[in-house]
Amino acid sequence: MRRTTLAGLIPLLLLLATGEASAHAFLDHAEPRVGNTVATAPREVTLWFTQKLEPAFSTITVTNSAGQRVDTGKARVSGSQMTVSLRSGGAGTYHVTWRVLSVDAHTTDGSFSFQVSK
Amino acid sequence: MNWLGAAVDGPLVVIRAIHFAATAILTGTLIFRAVVAEAASASARPAAIVVGTQTLRVAWTSLAISAASGMIWLLLVAASMSGLSFGESMTSDVLSTVVNETQFGRVSEIRLVLAVIIAGCLAYVRFPLARGLALATSLGLTAALAWTGHAGSTAGEMGILHLTADTLHLLAAAIWLGGLVSLVLLLSVSRRDQTPAVVSFARDATQRFSVMGIAVVVVVFATGIINAWILVGSWHALIVTGYGRLLILKVVLFAAMLLIAAANRFWLTPRLALPSGSEPQYEAVHRLERNSMIEIALALLIFAIVGMLGTLHPAIHFL
Numbered sequence: 001m002r003r004t005t006l007a008g009l010i011p012l013l014l015l016l017a018t019g020e021a022s023a024h025a026f027l028d029h030a031e032p033r034v035g036n037t038v039a040t041a042p043r044e045v046t047l048w049f050t051q052k053l054e055p056a057f058s059t060i061t062v063t064n065s066a067g068q069r070v071d072t073g074k075a076r077v078s079g080s081q082m083t084v085s086l087r088s089g090g091a092g093t094y095h096v097t098w099r100v101l102s103v104d105a106h107t108t109d110g111s112f113s114f115q116v117s118k
Numbered sequence: 119m120n121w122l123g124a125a126v127d128g129p130l131v132v133i134r135a136i137h138f139a140a141t142a143i144l145t146g147t148l149i150f151r152a153v154v155a156e157a158a159s160a161s162a163r164p165a166a167i168v169v170g171t172q173t174l175r176v177a178w179t180s181l182a183i184s185a186a187s188g189m190i191w192l193l194l195v196a197a198s199m200s201g202l203s204f205g206e207s208m209t210s211d212v213l214s215t216v217v218n219e220t221q222f223g224r225v226s227e228i229r230l231v232l233a234v235i236i237a238g239c240l241a242y243v244r245f246p247l248a249r250g251l252a253l254a255t256s257l258g259l260t261a262a263l264a265w266t267g268h269a270g271s272t273a274g275e276m277g278i279l280h281l282t283a284d285t286l287h288l289l290a291a292a293i294w295l296g297g298l299v300s301l302v303l304l305l306s307v308s309r310r311d312q313t314p315a316v317v318s319f320a321r322d323a324t325q326r327f328s329v330m331g332i333a334v335v336v337v338v339f340a341t342g343i344i345n346a347w348i349l350v351g352s353w354h355a356l357i358v359t360g361y362g363r364l365l366i367l368k369v370v371l372f373a374a375m376l377l378i379a380a381a382n383r384f385w386l387t388p389r390l391a392l393p394s395g396s397e398p399q400y401e402a403v404h405r406l407e408r409n410s411m412i413e414i415a416l417a418l419l420i421f422a423i424v425g426m427l428g429t430l431h432p433a434i435h436f437l
Contacts, residue, residue: 051271056219057199080273103221103271105195106431 026050026108028080030096037115045071045096046083053077057101060084065092091116127429130198133191135425139295139418140183141263142288144236145256146296147177152253154297154326155304162319165307172303177240177252180296184259185233192216192226225265232259260292261285267428268349276348283344290337295417297327297334298410305407312395320403321390328383335376342372349432359433368423375416378409 028048032038045062055077062071062084070089075082082100094116099109151173155166196216197207217223232255239252264270269277269284301324308320346356346365356362386409389402 050273052273052277054199054220054222056215057201099201101199101220104266104268104428105199105220105222107198107201108431 026100026102027098027110027112030112032114034112035114037117039117041088041090041116042086044083044085046081047096047098049080049082049100049102051102051104051106052080053082054101054103057107058082059099061097062086062089063095063097064089065094066090070094089116091118127198130191130194130429131422131425133187133194133425134428135422137184137187137191138263138424139421140180140187141260142292142421143296143299144177144180144184145260145289145292146294146298147173147180147300148249148253148256148296149293150297150300150327151177152249153330154323155300162313162315165311165316165319168307169300169304172307173300174240174243176299176303181233181236181240185230188226188229188233192223195222221270222266225262225270229259229262232256232262257289260288263288268432269345272348279344280348283341283348286337287341287345290334290341291417291420293330294334294338295414295421297330298414298417301327302407302410302414305403305410309400309403309407312400314395317390317395317399317403321387324382324387324390324406328379328387331379331383335379338372342369349434351434355433361427361430361433364423364427364430365433368420368427371416371420371423375413375420378413378416382406382409 026049027034028050030048031046032042045060047060055075058075058077060071060075060082061069064070066089068089070086072085072087075084082098092115093113095111095113097109097111099107101107151170155169155173193208193213194204196213197204199216199220199222200207200212202212215223217227235255236252236259239248239255242248243252264281264284267284269280271277272280304320304323308316350356350359350362350365356366386402386406389398390406392399392402
């Protein structure tokens with residue numbers, strides 16, 4: 001009976017084994033908002049994720065339009081929210097790159113940008 | 119490796135499956151010893167002692183496998199968290215950060231302490247207090263797994279619901295799998311020793327297990343739906359994601375286990391009441407034993423899937 005049960009599963013496996021899911025969507029939203037333009041350079045960037053984060057293995061890097069790092073380093077994590085303070089970096093496009101570890105031990109990364117008008 | 123459209127981390131999946139199965143067998147065996155075997159043993163002392171010795175051996179073996187696989191699991195997770203290769207990540211720096219500063223590491227530490235307590239209790243298993251403590255601690259060892267997985271990282275009030283559901287799901291699954299292993303040992307003893315006292319012991323134990331089994335199935339089913347609702351969220355996600363497809367396979371295997379359990383409960387268990395030593399009754403014991411082994415095989419397949427599911431991003435994150 002075990003053999004027939006297993007044999008019965010094979011067509012099911014073949015039926016199921018198609019396609020591949022992609023596109024991770026872990027970043028819920030951010031402030032400044034992804035792709036938006038803000039009037040003045042923000043003092044900090046905050047990212048909200050879909051799961052709780054591990055501070056020890058979660059980082060944010062922010063660079064200004066000249067490619068210089070403007071984040072102050074250590075990000076503050078509170079539950080599923082992560083904040084990093086910024087130095088003044090002038091106007092232009094800011095890039096935010098994140099790599100986070102959720103509490104269930106999954107690592108994800110991503111990046112986005114926003115504009116500072118002056 | 120790619121399976122059902124899901125990228126699979128081989129070593130991590132295998133070690134998780136082994137760890138979950140060993141931990142479940144440990145907890146389920148201790149519950150079986152307490153609730154089923156000991157309660158039903160008055161009528162057949164010698165057979166009960168044989169079953170007691172065998173289930174104790176299963177408990178020791180599964181505890182050893184659980185502890186060893188748990189430690190390897192921690193090392194694999196540490197490597198994955200650090201983003202380094204396995205060799206590079208095995209530094210005291212990385213390990214102490216993982217153990218002291220992450221939820222997974224802290225929970226692993228607590229669970230290792232629980233495993234040591236269980237070992238101490240099993241060594242003094244002749245004392246009722248040690249038996250009770252071993253059982254309670256092993257429930258903790260299994261329940262704590264919820265904090266290592268997806269349920270442990272769900273934010274907010276939903277997180278409390280998810281942890282509660284996952285804890286109950288793990289405990290019920292453990293009672294089922296570990297109970298089946300013990301039941302097979304008990305049935306095999308009673309098949310070899312056909313005296314009326316032993317057969318009635320097997321019948322009592324099987325009936326008690328089957329009552330517990332109904333409760334367990336209800337809990338597994340209800341909490342499984344809550345977990346799926348949180349982690350998958352829609353029929354569409356269930357069908358199009360690797361996570362969802364694996365979950366469908368898991369439910370199919372669960373349904374197969376249910377069918378066998380129903381046959382055992384409504385067809386074979388009543389036959390144990392037939393005159394002892396009669397051919398139909400012997401046949402019923404034999405079939406029950408074989409069916410339970412098939413159920414164990416299906417349960418182990420489910421644990422292999424659980425090994426995979428926990429390493430994947432839940433379906434709800436893809437849509």
